[in-house]
Amino acid sequence: MIEVARGGSFLRMMAILQRQAFLYRRTFHRWLDLFYWPLVDLVLFGFIQLYIQRVSHVAAFFLGAVILWDLLFRSQQAVSVGFLEDVWSRNVLNVWASPIRPAEYIGGTIISGVIRVVVGSTFAVLIASTFYHFNLMTVGVALAPLVIGLAAMGWALGIFATAVMLRFGEGAEPLAWALAFVFQPISAVFYPVSVLPGPLQPVARAVPASHAFAGLRTVLNGGGFPGRAIAITFLLDVIYLFVCSMFFAWMLRQVRSRGLLSRFGE
Amino acid sequence: MGNCTRALGYDERMTTTVLDVRNLTKRFGDVIAVDDVSFEIGGGEMVGLVGQNGAGKSTTIHMVLGLTTPSSGSITILGRDPHHDRSALQQVNFSAAYTSLPQTLSVEENLIVFARLYGLRKPRRRVHEVLELLGVPHFAPMRTRSLSSGQATLVHIAKALLNKPRLLLLDEPTASLDPDAADRTRGVLRRVSIDEGFTTLITSHNMREVEEMCHRIIFIHRGRVVATGSPAEVTAAYGSPDLESAFLRVTRGEP
Numbered sequence: 001m002i003e004v005a006r007g008g009s010f011l012r013m014m015a016i017l018q019r020q021a022f023l024y025r026r027t028f029h030r031w032l033d034l035f036y037w038p039l040v041d042l043v044l045f046g047f048i049q050l051y052i053q054r055v056s057h058v059a060a061f062f063l064g065a066v067i068l069w070d071l072l073f074r075s076q077q078a079v080s081v082g083f084l085e086d087v088w089s090r091n092v093l094n095v096w097a098s099p100i101r102p103a104e105y106i107g108g109t110i111i112s113g114v115i116r117v118v119v120g121s122t123f124a125v126l127i128a129s130t131f132y133h134f135n136l137m138t139v140g141v142a143l144a145p146l147v148i149g150l151a152a153m154g155w156a157l158g159i160f161a162t163a164v165m166l167r168f169g170e171g172a173e174p175l176a177w178a179l180a181f182v183f184q185p186i187s188a189v190f191y192p193v194s195v196l197p198g199p200l201q202p203v204a205r206a207v208p209a210s211h212a213f214a215g216l217r218t219v220l221n222g223g224g225f226p227g228r229a230i231a232i233t234f235l236l237d238v239i240y241l242f243v244c245s246m247f248f249a250w251m252l253r254q255v256r257s258r259g260l261l262s263r264f265g266e
Numbered sequence: 267m268g269n270c271t272r273a274l275g276y277d278e279r280m281t282t283t284v285l286d287v288r289n290l291t292k293r294f295g296d297v298i299a300v301d302d303v304s305f306e307i308g309g310g311e312m313v314g315l316v317g318q319n320g321a322g323k324s325t326t327i328h329m330v331l332g333l334t335t336p337s338s339g340s341i342t343i344l345g346r347d348p349h350h351d352r353s354a355l356q357q358v359n360f361s362a363a364y365t366s367l368p369q370t371l372s373v374e375e376n377l378i379v380f381a382r383l384y385g386l387r388k389p390r391r392r393v394h395e396v397l398e399l400l401g402v403p404h405f406a407p408m409r410t411r412s413l414s415s416g417q418a419t420l421v422h423i424a425k426a427l428l429n430k431p432r433l434l435l436l437d438e439p440t441a442s443l444d445p446d447a448a449d450r451t452r453g454v455l456r457r458v459s460i461d462e463g464f465t466t467l468i469t470s471h472n473m474r475e476v477e478e479m480c481h482r483i484i485f486i487h488r489g490r491v492v493a494t495g496s497p498a499e500v501t502a503a504y505g506s507p508d509l510e511s512a513f514l515r516v517t518r519g520e521p
Contacts, residue, residue: 004356004429008385015382022375023368090366094425097331098383099355259294259325259334 012100016082016108017115023085034116038124041066042132061220062190063134065213067124068150069189071117072209073180075151078113079106079158080165080176087170092264102252106162110155117151139219142226146212149233153208154180156240163244163251169263188213208236282309282344284433284465285330290339292325292489299325301489302339309432312459312466314480314497316473316509318517322489323469324362327435330467331360343433356384361426362437363419369411373397373421376410377428384429396424399461400454416447420454427458434459436468440475448472452479473510477501483509487516 005011024030042063086092095105128134136143161175186200187209193201204210211233215226255261285307292300300322307313315323328334330341332348332355341347346354367376374393381389397403400420405413413421419439426434439455440448452475459466470476476483477497485493485500493500493516497509504512514520 004385005387011382011385015379018382019368019371019375019379022371022379026370026372026375085368089368090364091368093328093331093333093362093365094360094367094380095383097333097355097358097360098380099352099385100383101352253335256333256335259292259299259328261333262324262328 008099009101009104012098012104013108013111015100016105017112019085020082020112020116034120035123038067038070038120039127041070042124042127061217063128063132064136064139064216064220065189067121067128067136068146068213068216069184069187069209070124071121071147072150072154072187074117074120075110075113075154076157076161076180077154077177078116079109079155080161080179082109082112083162083165084173084176087165087264090264093261096261102248106159106248109158113155113158114151121147139216140225142215142219142230145230145234146215149212149230149237150209152234152237153212153240156237156244157183159241159244159248163248166248166255167251167260169260183207183209186210192217206236208233208240211236283307284309284311284344285467286340286342287326287330288340290326290329290341291337292322292329292334293337298489300329300336303486303489303491304339305484305491305494307433307465307467309465310463311482312464312468312480314476314483315467315469315486316471316476316483316513317486318513319471321486323486324437326486327360327362327437327467327469330433330435331355331358356429357432358435359384359426359429359431359433360435360437361419361422361439363422363439363441364437365422366418367410367421367425369409371410372406373408373410373413373424374406376421377424380425381428386429392428393424396427399427399458400424414447416443416450419443419447419451423451423454423458427462427464430462432465434464434466436466438469438471440470440472448475455479473508473513477509485513485516492516 086095125136128136139146157179161179164175165172186196186204187207188204189209192214193204193210196204211229215229215233218226218229283306287306288304290300290303291298303326315326317323325334329336330348332352335349341349343354344357348354377393377396378389381392386392394403394406397406400423402420405417405421410421423439440451443451456479458464468480480497482495483497483500484491493503495503501509501512504515506512506515
């Protein structure tokens with residue numbers, strides 16, 4: 001009988017993380033992806049900010065919003081594209097026939113996503129500070145809960161996108177890349193919810209990110225710690241994570257019942 | 267038991283039931299893919315699950331692996347149901363011609379990831395042990411994408427041996443291999459199954475391969491088990507000169 005280590009659940013999540021580490025070691029384009037898009041966003045919005053600064057005092061908010069939106073988007077991508085990696089390499093059956101539980105698989109993709117986000121966001125913060133004199137750290141103690149609140153929404157969307165891809169296969173791949181952008185207009189990233197048309201405002205208020213970005217604006221406008229906005233963000237995050245996890249579990253039952261996992265070996 | 271059974275070193279190990287499948291049925295809408303299938307496999311046995319395309323072989327294997335939920339019936343692996351207790355899968359591994367591994371990683375990296383998925387202590391050491399066992403330690407640093415089909419098959423088998431599974435499921439392991447590579451693969455499988463005492467369920471369309479390797483076969487046709495026994499017994503039951511002829515008689519509905 002072979003020796004099995006203790007903490008199997010943690011080890012299985014670490015296996016998913018280690019695979020991502022190996023992939024980064026092997027493929028240059030992943031590093032480009034990690035740094036290139038935050039750089040493009042910052043260059044683009046940095047120049048927009050420089051222009052707007054001449055006519056408005058709210059300009060400083062733009063770069064903060066760009067960095068934090070990128071964080072949400074990448075958190076979503078880490079989960080859903082993590083699954084796509086297995087689809088592309090026809091490895092889904094190998095992984096899902098192992099003892100790994102679905103929650104461990106998702107947990108592993110989230111942990112690897114956290115590391116990617118930390119690296120990518122640190123890079124973006126340094127660029128913003130060096131070239132545009134915008135220091136995200138001025139957000140202070142509110143930064144950590146805002147970051148966690150936005151990342152958690154990204155994880156929830158990633159779980160949802162993965163569930164849809166499990167059920168509908170590679171045809172649903174665009175969701176893996178673009179689901180966060182479906183939410184962007186109602187996430188009040190660059191403008192307050194009050195700017196939206198009346199019927200859209202309650203919808204926007206049901207999105208965790210809209211409260212997190214409202215909190216960011218509050219801090220950058222000198223309004224102090226946005227405790228209420230952060231509390232609502234977390235509450236909505238918990239609901240989103242719960243609903244998306246239930247949806248994932250339901251989709252997985254459907255997929256197993258219909259024998260659709262076999263499709264990923266074709 | 268037939269001669270091939272003795273040649274494989276078949277012994278009293280089979281007194282332990284490793285896989286027990288009872289009245290297994292799988293319906294996809296109106297289609298019955300697997301129809302009331304029952305069989306059990308004892309420790310150390312190598313059993314062939316044979317039948318034409320769409321007979322229900324892969325569906326059966328996927329149900330054993332917990333990938334597809336049965337409509338009814340039960341599966342137990344060493345007494346545990348993989349559909350309710352995923353730790354049962356700790357005792358199982360799987361290799362199929364239709365799966366692959368991330369191509370950008372090296373063989374060693376891919377195998378380390380799977381060693382961790384199976385919760386092994388010292389994964390790197392085990393990876394090298396398995397590659398040694400298969401006689402291919404030089405594969406370790408190779409990129410997976412650079413492997414030939416035969417080499418890739420051996421790496422998939424290495425993946426399947428990492429956790430020293432009590433039950434090894436091989437779904438068409440030599441499909442798409444040239445005769446030389448297929449023969450080498452069979453040689454490796456025979457050797458490791460004797461050395462390590464693996465219990466193996468193997469599907470194949472190559473009847474010569476099944477005759478050569480398996481102690482026992484389960485013949486499945488349109489989802490139902492139509493014959494079971496040693497290759498010699500099944501061949502004799504159909505009054506055929508060999509297993510391939512018996513296969514053709516069953517699938518073509520000839521008396």
